[in-house]
Amino acid sequence: MGAPESDSRAEPLNWTAVGALYAGWALGLGALLYGGDYRNAAWLALIGAGGGCSAYGRVLSRRGRGQAAQWWHRGGALFYAAFFLWAGTVLLRTL
Helix, strand or coil, X not given: CCCCCCCHHHCCCCHHHHHHHHHHHHHHHHXXXXXXXXXXXXXXXXXXXHHHHHHHHHHHHHCCCHHHHHHXXXXXXXXXXXXXXXXXXXXXXXX
8 A cells, every 4th residue: 555645835934935936036037137028027926926816815824814825816816817828829820
């Protein structure tokens, strides 16, 4: 028999990893803006904002604020949707 499956929502967030991830994100965003690559910087900002909303929604759901967490998860989904729609149209234009 295998190990019992663990629910990923039961595990706490690794705040060191989250901080390192967003430090790298901010460095990449700064480099893209400094280099004048504004479209990719906007894409990176959308992805980062979506991830931030999702993470904060998870924090709220752990604190028992499910209704507020749902709004943050939906906000994150909107950021991701905007990214995928924009990137998809750019991809289709290049074909």
